Amino acid sequence: xxxxxxxxxxxxxxxxxxxxxxxxxxxxxxxxxxxxxxxxxxxxxxxxxxxxxxxxxxxxxxxxxxxxxxxxxxxxxxxxxxxxxxxxxxxxxxxxxxxxxxxxxxxxxxxxxxxxxxxxxxxxxxxxxxxxxxxxxxxxxxxxxxxxxxxxxxxxxxxxxxxxxxxxxxxxxxxxxxxxxxxxxxxxxxxxxxxxxxxxxxxxxxxxxxxxxxxxxxxxxxxxxxxxxxxxxxxxxxxxxxxxxxxxxxxxxxxxxxxxxxxxxxxxxxxxxxxxxxxxxxxxxxxxxxxxxxxxxxxxxxxxxxxxxxxxxxxxxxxxxxxxxxxxxxxxxxxxxxxxxxxxxxxxxxxxxxxxxxxxxxxxxxxxxxxxxxxxxxxxxxxxxxxxxxxxxxxxxxxxxxxxxxxxxxxxxxxxxxxxxxxxxxxxxxxxxxxxxxx
Amino acid sequence: xxxxxxxxxxxxxxxxxxxxxxxxxxxxxxxxxxxxxxxxxxxxxxxxxxxxxxxxxxxxxxxxxxxxxxxxxxxxxxxxxxxxxxxxxxxxxxxxxxxxxxxxxxxxxxxxxxxxxxxxxxxxxxxxxxxxxxxxxxxxxxxxxxxxxxxxxxxxxxxxxxxxxxxxxxxxxxxxxxxxxxxxxxxxxxxxxxxxxxxxxxxxxxxxxxxxxxxxxxxxxxxxxxxxxxxxxxxxxxxxxxxxxxxxxxxxxxxxxxxxxxxxxxxxxxxxxxxxxxxxxxxxxxxxxxxxxxxxxxxxxxxxxxxxxxxxxxxxxxxxxxxxxxxxxxxxxxxxxxxxxxxxxxxxxxxxxxxxxxxxxxxxxxxxxxxxxxxxxxxxxxxxxxxxxxxxxxxxxxxxxxxxxxxxxxxxxxxxxxxxxxxxxxxxxxxxxxxxxxx
Numbered sequence: 087x088x089x090x091x092x093x094x095x096x097x098x099x100x101x102x103x104x105x106x107x108x109x110x111x112x113x114x115x116x117x118x119x120x121x122x123x124x125x126x127x128x129x130x131x132x133x134x135x136x137x138x139x140x141x142x143x144x145x146x147x148x149x150x151x152x153x154x155x156x157x158x159x160x161x162x163x164x165x166x167x168x169x170x171x172x173x174x175x176x177x178x179x180x181x182x183x184x185x186x187x188x189x190x191x192x193x194x195x196x197x198x199x200x201x202x203x204x205x206x207x208x209x210x211x212x213x214x215x216x217x218x219x220x221x222x223x224x225x226x227x228x229x230x231x232x233x234x235x236x237x238x239x240x241x242x243x244x245x246x247x248x249x250x251x252x253x254x255x256x257x258x259x260x261x262x263x264x265x266x267x268x269x270x271x272x273x274x275x276x277x278x279x280x281x282x283x284x285x286x287x288x289x290x291x292x293x294x295x296x297x298x299x300x301x302x303x304x305x306x307x308x309x310x311x312x313x314x315x316x317x318x319x320x321x322x323x324x325x326x327x328x329x330x331x332x333x334x335x336x337x338x339x340x341x342x343x344x345x346x347x348x349x350x351x352x353x354x355x356x357x358x359x360x361x362x363x364x365x366x367x368x369x370x371x372x373x374x375x376x377x378x379x380x381x382x383x384x385x386x387x388x389x390x391x392x393x394x395x396x397x398x399x400x401x402x403x404x405x406x407x408x409x410x411x412x413x414x415x416x417x418x419x420x421x422x423x424x425x426x427x428x429x430x431x432x433x434x435x436x437x438x439x440x441x442x443x444x445x446x447x448x449x450x451x452x453x454x455x456x457x458x459x460x461x462x463x464x465x466x467x468x469x470x471x472x473x474x475x476x477x478x479x480x481x482x483x484x485x486x487x488x489x490x491x492x493x494x495x496x497x498x499x500x501x502x503x504x505x506x507x508x509x510x511x512x513x514x515x516x517x518x519x520x521x522x523x524x525x
Numbered sequence: 526x527x528x529x530x531x532x533x534x535x536x537x538x539x540x541x542x543x544x545x546x547x548x549x550x551x552x553x554x555x556x557x558x559x560x561x562x563x564x565x566x567x568x569x570x571x572x573x574x575x576x577x578x579x580x581x582x583x584x585x586x587x588x589x590x591x592x593x594x595x596x597x598x599x600x601x602x603x604x605x606x607x608x609x610x611x612x613x614x615x616x617x618x619x620x621x622x623x624x625x626x627x628x629x630x631x632x633x634x635x636x637x638x639x640x641x642x643x644x645x646x647x648x649x650x651x652x653x654x655x656x657x658x659x660x661x662x663x664x665x666x667x668x669x670x671x672x673x674x675x676x677x678x679x680x681x682x683x684x685x686x687x688x689x690x691x692x693x694x695x696x697x698x699x700x701x702x703x704x705x706x707x708x709x710x711x712x713x714x715x716x717x718x719x720x721x722x723x724x725x726x727x728x729x730x731x732x733x734x735x736x737x738x739x740x741x742x743x744x745x746x747x748x749x750x751x752x753x754x755x756x757x758x759x760x761x762x763x764x765x766x767x768x769x770x771x772x773x774x775x776x777x778x779x780x781x782x783x784x785x786x787x788x789x790x791x792x793x794x795x796x797x798x799x800x801x802x803x804x805x806x807x808x809x810x811x812x813x814x815x816x817x818x819x820x821x822x823x824x825x826x827x828x829x830x831x832x833x834x835x836x837x838x839x840x841x842x843x844x845x846x847x848x849x850x851x852x853x854x855x856x857x858x859x860x861x862x863x864x865x866x867x868x869x870x871x872x873x874x875x876x877x878x879x880x881x882x883x884x885x886x887x888x889x890x891x892x893x894x895x896x897x898x899x900x901x902x903x904x905x906x907x908x909x910x911x912x913x914x915x916x917x918x919x920x921x922x923x924x925x926x927x928x929x930x931x932x933x934x935x936x937x938x939x940x941x942x943x944x945x946x947x948x949x950x951x952x953x954x955x956x957x958x959x960x961x962x963x964x
Contacts, residue, residue: 094584096620096841099602102574104617106624107631114570126898128876128905130923131553135541135650136575136636137595137606145533156576156604158597160640163538165595167576178543181535185545187922189909192546197575201599211574221909228887228908235891239898350888352895402535437567448667449789452674456791459565459678466567469667470628470660483626484569 101204102211103417108431108485113420116244116429117195120215120414123240124193127232129217132192134174136199140164142177145401154200167199171216171413172398179220180402188222188407189229197417209417218411220398225408227340230374230394231347233410237378237390238353240414245429249389251353252361252377255341256393258324259365261334262310266303275299276365279311283363283387311363317345320360337373344374372396376412386422390414435485438524442468442477444493451492454502457517463524481507488524540643541650542856547870547924552859555683555868556634559654559853562679563632566671568656571631573613575638579603581616584840593639606638610655610852611837618659619841627661627846628668636856648856657850659837664847666779669813669833670786672849676817676829677792679853684868688828690792691800691816694780695832697763698804700773701749705742714738715804718750722802723826750802756784759799776812783813811835815851825861829853874924877963881907881916883932890931893941896956902963920946927963 098104105113125131140157143166156167168174171194179190195215202208217236219229234251241249256276263272278293287308294304313323324338341360348358366375373394380386392412399407423429439458443451451467458465466486468477481489491503491512502520505512515523537543544552564570579596582605595606607613610633618629634654641647656675658668673690680688695715702711717732726747733743752762763777780799787797805814812833819825831851838846862868878897882890890906897904905925907916920928930942930951941959944951954962 093841093843094580096581096616096838097578098574098581098616098620099576099578099604102576104573106621107569107571110570110572113572125875125903126901128879128903130546130875131549132546133549133552134543135537137538137541137638137650139536139538141533142535142537156597156599158595160595165538177535177537181537182545187919191905199576211576224909226908226910232906232908347887351891399535402532404532436564436569440567448786452790462565464564464567466630467671469665469671470663471665480626 099210101202101209103209103421106431108435109424111436112429112431113416116416116420117213117215119243120240120416121193121195123236123243124215124217127191127217127236127239129191129193132175132178132194133196134168134171134178134194136167136197137165138168138174138177140166142402143168143173145173154202156199156201169200170198171196171214172218172411175216175218175220176399176407177402179407180399180405183403183405188220189225190220191217192220193217207418207422212415212417215414215416216411218398218409220407220409223406223408225410227343228347229410230340231344231351233374233376233392233412234348234353234358235351237376237412238357241378241390246380248381249357250379250381251348251358251390252364252379252388253341253345253348253358254360254362254364254375255337255344255373256365256371256375257333257337257373258341258362259337261331261337262307262327262329265329265331265334266306268299268303271297271299275307279307279363280365282311283384313362317355317358317360320362321345324362340373366391366393370395374410380428383422383426383428386419386426389419436464437466437484437486438463439465439488439490439520440468440481440484440486441465441490441492442472444472444491445497447497450497451490454490454492454517454520458521458524461521461525463521478507490520538649540641540648542648542860545870547874548859548863550875551868551870552855555855555859556652556654558682559679559855560632560634562675562682563634563654563656566630566656566675566678568630568632571614571617571633572635573607573610573617573633575606575636576604577607577613577616579605581841582607582612584612593641595638595640608639609637610635610653611657611850614655614657614659615838615846616841618846619838619844622842622844627659628664629659630656631659632656646857646861651854651856654853654855655850657837657848659846659848662845662847664849666782667786668849669779669783670790672813672831672851673787673792673797673815674790676815676851677796680817680829685819687820688796689818689820690787690797690829691803691818692780692784692787692797693799693801693803693814694776694783694812695804695810695814696772696776696812697780697801698776700770700776701766701768702746704768704770704773705745707738707742710736710738714746718746718802719804721750722823752801756794756797756799759801760784763801779812805830805832809834813849819867822861822865822867825858825865828858875903876905876923876925877902878904878927878929878959879907879920879923879925880904880929880931881911883911883930884936886936889936890929893929893931893956893959897960897963900960900964902960917946929959 155169158165197211198214199211237251260272263269274297278290282290313320321342364375364377371393375393377388378390390412394410396408398409441451441455455465455467487507489505501514504515504520594608597604636650637653638650676690699711702708713736717729721729752759760781803814803816810832814832816827817829829851833849835847837848880890880894894904894906926946928944935942940953943954943959
């Protein structure tokens with residue numbers, strides 16, 4: 087009589103990303119590169135709970151956030167999962183203000199949660215890789231110029247070269263809107279303008295009409311945001327508009343200084359540009375804003391965005407804490423890079439060598455493995471029953487580049503038979519030679 | 526007229542750990558050491574969603590787990606936060622079985638969630654640092670012996686020397702219980718025995734009486750689990766009991782082989798021992814079990830535990846997938862190590878050098894910083910208005926060991942004034958000399 091199986095079908099929730107080992111290794115390498123670069127620029131690590139009080143995360147509630155947030159009760163407590171890393175940062179600096187040194191430069195690489203409708207490229211759990219520089223009362227504009235140099239270095243180290251960091255300043259937009267007499271609608275207008283690349287000019291026009299903006303004003307608006315050309319030309323075009331609005335002029339002056347310093351910070355001319363269409367949907371940005379486009383894959387959208395905000399933690403403290411920061415959403419980016427063939431999961435395993443003891447005596451295998459590990463070489467020992475065909479298949483599947491075989495002969499001769507799994511070449515080598523080969 | 530403040534008080538939930546920067550840096554270094562060591566032994570990284578279907582996580586429901594689990598609804602979906610990394614691993618290997626190569630060796634370092642009553646050292650969100658080796662049908666006993674060598678290497682690299690990895694085998698316990706005719710109560714007995722160190726012999730006796738075990742049997746039980754002495758003596762004592770139960774004999778034989786191999790795997794004699802009181806509370810262990818004790822701080826309890834299980838994924842698949850693994854609960858361990866003074870948060874920041882441009886011209890500062898970064902030295906540039914006293918205070922607070930000052934003189938002479946923040950010594954140096962000093 088057969089017992090009825092009552093197994094639970096193994097599966098994960100839709101909208102959640104999970105990777106197979108080779109993809110995971112690649113993903114982690116990219117995370118590591120981002121982390122390492124952030125640290126090189128002097129950002130220190132931070133970690134905050136993924137669950138916080140709902141009143142904290144929803145202090146500045148608003149439409150989408152409240153709808154998308156994962157909320158839960160435990161006893162009487164009203165909890166929620168963080169939906170970004172900026173709100174927890176704001177809470178953190180407000181909470182520990184007396185114990186922190188400002189400018190406070192931190193990076194935070196962690197998962198955040200948004201119950202969005204699952205669709206291609208949108209995940210409900212995703213990594214954000216954030217850096218922010220928070221000042222106490224003031225924060226020099228030079229920080230706005232250093233940020234693009236971090237973006238540049240991250241993407242360079244990730245292996246990209248043809249990308250553009252687009253810069254704008256919200257004061258230019260806000261000042262321009264004010265000069266047109268539509269200042270109080272600035273936030274809504276910027277939300278619409280921000281979609282230009284995604285939905286096209288006609289749809290943006292429709293949205294603007296929906297905001298009851300006169301057609302003549304919309305025309306001015308669209309001709310303004312279509313200012314193109316190099317950094318110098320763009321700035322010249324902006325000045326030629328002869329707008330007297332103070333905020334506008336301040337924005338132009340800030341943008342001019344920032345782009346000048348961005349060069350000083352070592353970002354090549356071809357890797358940054360002024361783009362007046364960039365507004366960033368979020369309404370807390372108040373100055374410089376950034377987007378980053380892979381020029382060969384504009385469809386992926388911005389791969390790194392952020393900006394300057396006047397007052398990070400206003401929901402939690404009276405302290406004025408201006409800051410500037412960016413975020414890389416690696417979980418969204420990763421499958422698109424894979425699909426476009428820009429990155430490849432076949433780049434291998436972390437294991438460099440698998441030591442295979444052919445005899446019962448595993449001491450020699452352990453000795454070799456320990457010696458390689460002492461030198462920093464990730465090394466596995468094959469400890470199962472030895473069936474050569476099976477071992478080679480296994481080595482191929484996990485993608486290990488070298489197998490070190492140790493049989494009676496090798497023990498006698500005090501050598502290792504090292505097989506290169508790519509070239510299929512096999513050689514008897516001393517431990518030193520093995521190290522030179524696999525390092 | 527003053528506006529009424531309606532700030533939300535910045536705070537986190539009780540039972541959640543959050544660290545200040547210096548502690549966080551130390552915590553991350555420890556995580557990094559654990560990760561690096563796991564990789565050196567050939568474990569590959571895995572990452573799974575923190576949220577899973579409740580039916581998956583509760584497939585093998587049971588008392589505490591169901592009470593402690595964070596459960597939430599989103600739309601119609603019944604979700605929960607993972608409470609360990611083993612259940613997600615079981616689900617993962619069952620789900621992707623055809624695409625994985627076995628033995629499947631993975632590490633997973635991530636947060637898990639348990640709504641326990643908050644108390645000292647118990648956190649509701651905590652990191653687990655797990656490794657497991659999963660076989661397909663079979664998994665050689667040698668793997669049980671390799672695991673202690675990983676534990677040894679991790680704690681050695683974390684800076685510990687006086688610790689003992691305690692080994693036992695559940696078959697010995699189960700066989701012994703069967704020989705006493707109390708086999709069907711084995712799980713409950715082991716749960717009670719497992720608490721010996723925590724609650725003392727008398728309380729354990731009470732619990733055993735509560736299980737309706739005859740007093741004479743309890744006596745035998747307690748004299749059995751108090752077998753002490755070196756590895757050889759313990760094995761000899763076990764054999765002297767002359768118990769004929771087959772499972773018992775198999776357990777003794779396994780334990781004997783494992784401890785013999787543990788030596789071969791390079792674990793010094795003083796760092797492991799047999800301890801028959803170790804049962805591990807979880808009932809899925811079926812063979813070797815481990816605990817690790819810091820001998821100078823036995824009160825901390827086991828800092829690394831685990832064991833062998835016959836059938837990892839039986840709730841999700843018919844495949845027989847035996848495995849062996851361990852877990853380090855770093856979040857619980859960390860504050861205890863701090864409190865005992867075993868680790869110290871003052872060990873610094875990740876930033877090695879802060880470059881301070883005294884002039885308006887920041888190019889030279891950027892040049893120095895870029896050169897140091899290219900050599901892998903984490904370097905920050907001080908970009909705020911220069912007030913020397915403030916800068917030194919800032920440098921002290923963030924704990925940066927070196928400040929590189931660049932003024933007009935330094936630019937003229939093509940040098941850097943490097944100040945050692947500890948010795949307060951300041952010297953004019955070339956870039957090469959700076960590098961040698963700070964590397």
